[in-house]
Structures are given as structure tokens and as C-alpha cells.
Amino acid sequence: MKFKTYLFISLGIFLSQSTMAESFTETFHGVPKLNLNLYAFGADVDGKIGQGNLSYKVDQPFKETIKELDHSFMAHVDLSKGRWGLFLDHQTVETSQEKSAMSVPVALSTKLNQASYGLYYQAYISPETTTQNYPKLVIEPTIGINHTKAEANLSALNQTLNMDTSWNEFFWGSRFKYNFDSAWNLASEITFGVENTISAHAYLGYRIPIMNRNLNIRAGYRYFDQDYKANNFHWDIRQQGPVIGINLPIF
Template sequence: MKQAYATFFALAVLAGMAPHVAAQDAPPSAPPPAEREGSGWSFAITPYLWAAGLSGDVAQFGLPPVHISPDFGKVLDNLDFAAMATGEARKGRYSIVADMMFTKISLAYGTPRGALAETARVKSSTFAGFVGGGYSLAHGDRHILDFVLGPKIWNADVKIGLEGGLLNGRSGNDNATWVDAMGGLRGRYWLSDSLYLSGWGLIGGGGANIDWDAGATLGLRISRTASAVAGYRALGVDYDRDGFRFDIVQQGPTLGVSLNF
């Protein structure tokens, strides 16, 4: 996974040589200060990598919940696969935004007391997709602040295997799909013509008891063709229905390349 990050960053630099696009980052987006005004639509897409670790409580079929709290240094070891991308269509103060992510995480974790089980092996596959509409509350020469609102769909698949203790050998696989309504703010501030800060915070619920997503990035325009962006993202969801519990936080650094056309 570390080698994938190095390769992805090299591709980001090469993308800066391609014509006809401008800077964008993930997930908030806006063209550079000199290019913000215009009567037509602008479009952006941002693939990025997210070294996401998972912590929290998972349970299935009414079995006792397994609490996951792995060491931060083992995030890349536990991450099997991750794919993320964001997109935006903007015209003036109005925008349509999308954010999609898929992660697969595997870990073995020693239980605190070990009476019911000594070790829990957890494999989690998570998809989350958000599509929303945005309106700029503030739109200046070097800043933009949007309010966004829309639905977010989740699919979580969890496999738990228990070793040792009274539940030795017990295992199961369960999944759930649900939709939450999400709302919040996305913004960007240009420190210079080539360097900018972005941040976002969304919160909501519906199928889940609570659903939130927050993060910040630092973007650097490589050229008029692309930006390299790096930051940190954290999201959490608390879903508990029909014996399936998925009360987790996923967080970690992000690295991506942003294209605008």
C-alpha cells in the first residue's frame, strides 16, 4: 500500500503536464481566484487515496459486540483496498457534488477480557456514496463557502471470527444497506494564487442514529492543469438495526490529484 501511495503521487505530478484543466481538491472545490467568475458550468473530478483506519464496535446476529481499536501505526497493514473519488459541477453560486468511497479492512484484535473470546478477526467492506446540491453562502475573490444538502447511501459488510474462550470457532457474516440525510458546509480559502486550504463538515442521520464526515486539505497548484492535495479525513456512523451493529470511525491521511475542466 505504501508503494501505491508513491506511485499515485508520481502520477499526480505527471498530470500537471496535461492541458485544459485547472485546480480542484477533495472534497470541497472551486477554481483558482482568477477563474471563479463565469456564466457556464465547470466540472471537476478528484481521485485520491485514503489510508483509513477503522475503530469502534461491530456486532451481528445478536452476538456480543466486538470493540476494535488497532494501533495507528498498523493502519496500512490492515487496509486491504481503498478507492475514492469526488466530483463537482458548478455554475455561479450553485453546485452539484458527489463523493464516493470503498474500503476493505482486515484485522485481528485481542479482546480486552478474553472470557468469551481471546481474539476477534474482523473483515469489513464499506461503501458510502453522497450526492448533494450546494449553494454559496459566501463567494469572494479568495474564498468560497457552500452549504450542501443531500442523501448518503451506505453498504456495510462485516465478517467476524472468534478464537479462544467460550465462543471459540464462532463466526458469521452480515451486512446492511441504509440511507442518511446529510447537510453541512464546505469551504476553501486561497493563501496565494497556487496554495489553498479547504475544509468540510457534514452531519446527519436517518437509517443510522448519527452520520458525520469532516476533514481538511492543503492544495498546491502544480500548473493550470492540476493540483496535488494532501490532508486528513475522518468520518463516523452509528447504525444499529436487527442485530447488526456498525458503530465505527474511519480516519486517516489523504493524498490525491485534482482536475478541473
């Protein structure tokens, strides 16, 4: 908690000082930019889903998720102008499985929709690299709303749990970008939600020129921890694993 408080205060001071250094309208100077990111998250999942007296312990490696995957879609859209930007990150994952827990037949199907709506500000932009038209380092404090909609059907011991709930939570954090004097680049982000959600990821990318645009191929690692309680419902899930994707500038 002390680390999160320190990071929040530091980013707040940094942001306020940077904003005062130039007029507000000047921070919007520049052409609009739209980026589309498509990615795949190879997550190992563990935790617990429960409601009332019925709960289910989740311990599912990615190879099992692939076998039980019904549908998946993951995308990130980023629109910016000047130093300001908006982004939407969306994940939809549907799974179904039948297994036994202590010789008891268990049937579980889940549908998880997660979306993050965020606003960021480029509080620090270093000079461009010597060979690339990109800043060496960019720091972007961000705030936004996480929206989660979880559906699950769990059957065990002649009991059936039909769960359908959704919730929103405010988050804050920061994004970091670093460009080498080559096509290689790094990007990372860490955010904290008020409902005890932690999201962190880091990527290594490589830009490839295609039709006057730089297609950025990225690979990295992502960690997502959610612990939400409401009434008799408890959603305590951790996802972590490798991520691969592409970043394509639209304009």
C-alpha cells in the same frame, strides 16, 4: 446539538437572503465545470461492530490497515454551473485479518462502501485575489444523502457473524474555500447526518499549471464518525487520519 442547530439556522438564513438577492435563473449563469479528485485516506479506525450477542471491538491503526488491505478506491467528482453544484464522493475499502482477542482466535473480513451524493450552493463569493483568478473566499451550504453498505464476516468461539446491511441518511452542512494571493489554497467541509454521522475534513492545497489546467495537490486531515443501530445490528465506527490527493479540472 446547540452548535449544529445554530449552524444550520445560520446557513439557512444566509442561503435564503442570497437567493432572494438575485433571480433563480441568474444563479445558473456560467460555463459548466467538472472536477475529479483522487485521494488516499490514511485512517486509524476504532469502535465496535456487533449483531445480537456477538460483537467485535475495532482498534486498528493505519499501519495495520495497510497490512490487511485487500482493495481500496477513493474518488470525488464535482460538477457545477453558476452558483450550483452536484458532487459524488465514493470510498470502497476491503480488509481481512486473523488475530487473537484474549487468547481467542478471531477472523474478520470487511467490505465497506460509502458514498455521499450532495447538492451545494455558493451562498457567498468574495472578489478575486489580486494575483489569481479565484475568489478569496467561497462559502457553500450543502445537503445530500449518505449511503453506506457494510459487509462483515466475524468468526470467534465457534460462532460466525455474517453481516450484510445498508442504509441511507440525509445530511446537511457547509463547505469553505479560501485562496491566497499565490498558488496556495485551503478547503474544508463539515456535515452532520440524521443517523448521528459527523464528517469533517480540511486541506491545504497548491496549484501547479499543467497543460492549461491547474492541478491542485492537496494534503489534510479527515474525521468520520458513524453510529448506526437497526434491529440487533450496531455499527459504531470512527475513522480519522491524514489525507493526500489531487484535484484535476476536466473542463
